[in-house]
Amino acid sequence: MKPAKVTATDNPLRDPRDKRLPKIAGPCSLVLFGVTGDLARKKLLPAIYDLANRGLLPPGFSLIGFARRDWEDQDFGKIVHEAVRAHARTPFREEVWRALSEGFRFVPGVFDDDAAFDLLAETVHELDEQRGTDGNHAFYLSIPPGSFSTVCQQLERSGLTHGEGDSWRRVVIEKPFGHDLKSARELNDVVESVFPADSIFRIDHYLGKETVQNLLALRFANQMFEPVWNSHYVDHVQITMAEDIGIGGRAGYYDGIGAARDVIQNHLLQLLALTAMEEPTSFTADALRAEKEKVLAAVRIPKDLGKHTARGQYAEGWQGGEHVIGYRDEDGVGESSTTETYAAMRLDIDTRRWANVPFYLRTGKRLGKRVTEIAVVFKRAPHLPFNDTETEELGQNAVVIRVQPDEGITMRFGAKVPGNQMEVRDVSMDFGYGRAFTEVSPEAYERLILDVLLGDPPLFPRHEEVELSWQILDPIEKYWAKQRSIDQYPAGTWGPTSADAMMQRDGREWRMP
Missing domain, CATH: 3.30.360.10 (Dihydrodipicolinate Reductase; domain 2)
Known part of the structure; x- marks a missing residue:
């Protein structure tokens, strides 16, 4: 099924080099470790659906869940469906859901289970043949940092860390990146021992x-x-x-x-x-x-x-x-x-x-x-040609960038109070993104997941x-x-x-x- 048609005006993730065309990921899959956690349920799975709903995922996109659960593919699909219904930002569309869910797979197992990772490798190869993912796979480690080493070593042992030809393999790591400098270096050594530096995406959702x-x-x-x-x-x-x-x-x-x-x-x-x-x-x-x-x-x-x-x-x-x-x-x-x-x-x-x-x-x-x-x-003006009583309510100029929850920019500066007397008081000029643009701002994980699939690393x-x-x-x-x-x-x-x-x-x- 073809992805939903998207125009530049309703796509907040469009390519800035060509405002007519959205940035759409090529053939690929995402393997998600930690699918039962709150992050997956509230952020990652809904973001994947929202990307599909915006037409930004390829028709053959596939999602593989890995967890210690006795689930079949359809059981995993129900979990994703519940997460999407509860937390997706875009409207639920049955035709988009059907197309997306055709690519769902689930692999049961624990991180030190060789057989589970061998099954994961078989599942990935089957998707290449059945869904046309072309050997392009991202591994999202939404798991405790203490398990990174085991999972990375298992991915390497099962032959999943390197693609063939022009295909790519990428790994996504959620913070924290260690708990001090020593542990951060040890963690980096582990991950870079199996993935090239330009294939490692450290997620900071901010x-x-x-x-x-x-x-x-x-x-x-x-x-x-x-x-x-x-x-x-x-x-x-x-x-x-x-x-x-x-x-x-x-x-x-x-x-x-x-x-x-x-x-x-x-x-x-x-x-x-x-x-x-x-x-x-x-x-x-x-x-x-x-x-x-x-x-x-x-x-x-x-x-x-x-x-x-x-x-x-x-x-x-x-x-x-x-x-x-x-x-x-x-x-x-x-x-x-x-x-x-x-x-x-x-x-x-x-x-x-x-x-x-x-x-x-x-x-x-x-x-x-x-x-x-x-x-x-900002610093105060070096000289104010006013009496102290005329500026007693005047503070310092400021530019305030609001990151959340009401994204925007406020400028604070002095202005005369209406009336016969000279009185200067702080006022604010406010700019809100939601009011100024008709485009809906993408949720942070939408942007970051798409950038991983595109191989676009500036934000990581x-x-x-x-x-x-x-x-x-x-x-x-x-x-x-x-x-x-x-x-x-x-x-x-x-x-x-x-x-x-x-x-x-x-x-x-x-x-x-």
């Missing part, structure tokens, strides 16, 4: 968000921003990822990992690199990575980590009109746990552009609202970026590990008082999103 990519457009497509994007005009930068939820059922993963490893090492340091990078020579993967790596290599951590970092743990409190329990009362968390659910730090970038401009990063759970944003806060960090990020975070984690206690903050607030004190020492304060 880099698939449309607004993150529009940060590059904001900077480099507009003459009005780039001339002031430097230490001559910028006072400081705040990068925030706040969540209003607790850990839910993730205690087994989260306790002992904490907010900094879970979010700052990957998401926020990537946002820092995109905000601070120099203009790349092109938007190819190598050019983008080169500029991001320069930024990460130039990051300097504070000398006094006690004054310029903060961490905390949410206590019981009120959120959205509901009383919620504290972190230590969550199922699976010990009553003496010192794992942080809030982390903040000051970082500096030793380059000419950013000399003496601090970057403040913060993330936390059970905070005042759900928001991710980058706020570039290489191991050099991962290791540089751990080099930044490791000393801070070692310092925190020596602390015997951790600050508490009531759920529904904006974090511990130590985070506010950190900013006050620098004569600044956190933005209220």
Whole structure:
């Protein structure tokens, strides 16, 4: 069955080099390890259906599930159907579903089972013959990092890591990419021992968000921003990822990992690199990575980590009109746990552009609202020809890039209040992507999965970026590990008082999103 017809106007993943044509993956299949997990059910499987519904997958596209379940192909199809019905973003269309589900296969087994991987290899070869996948297969490891080594070795043993002729084999790895620099290097050695570096796709779903990519457009497509994007005009930068939820059922993963490893090492340091990078020579993967790596290599951590970092743990409190329990009362968390659910730090970038401009990063759970944003806060005007009383409500100019939930850009500047007197007050000019464009922004995993199948790598960090990020975070984690206690903050607030004190020492304060 032919894929649904898609026009450039309703396809958010169209090829920017030709606005008439969408980017459609060629013949291929996706092998998904971890099909029973929440990520697969809520994100990956719905994203695959949405890509098919947009006409961006080839007619013979096939999906193979691998898990420790006594399922047949049709049982796997029911699981996918339930996930699609519950979480897909595009309307359900029976004809699209029928065409897609014809390519579903399921292989039961565990990761150390040679026979299961031999069956997987047979299934892949059958798809090449029956569905025309042409030897092109991606392996998505939505599994705990501790199992990466076993799965990669099994894929190599069963002959699945290398295609023949022009065919390709790719592996997709979900974060975390290790828990420190040493483990990240060990993980990289394992994966690169069986897959070439350009066939490894490290998924950071934040880099698939449309607004993150529009940060590059904001900077480099507009003459009005780039001339002031430097230490001559910028006072400081705040990068925030706040969540209003607790850990839910993730205690087994989260306790002992904490907010900094879970979010700052990957998401926020990537946002820092995109905000601070120099203009790349092109938007190819190598050019983008080169500029991001320069930024990460130039990051300097504070000398006094006690004054310029903060961490905390949410206590019981009120959120959205509901009383919620504290972190230590969550199922699976010990009553003496010192794992942080809030982390903040000051970082500096030793380059000419950013000399003496601090970057403040913060993330936390059970905070005042759900928001991710980058706020570039500018210096005050060197001279104001007004009386103090006329500008007492005037703050600093700022450009705020909202990554989620309401993607857009806000500019804050001073304007005269209507009336007979001269009074200047802050106002905001707001741009929302949802209001400005008729195209629907693709969900992050739609974009990233399609890029994997296309072999388009600009949004995926290489191991050099991962290791540089751990080099930044490791000393801070070692310092925190020596602390015997951790600050508490009531759920529904904006974090511990130590985070506010950190900013006050620098004569600044956190933005209220």
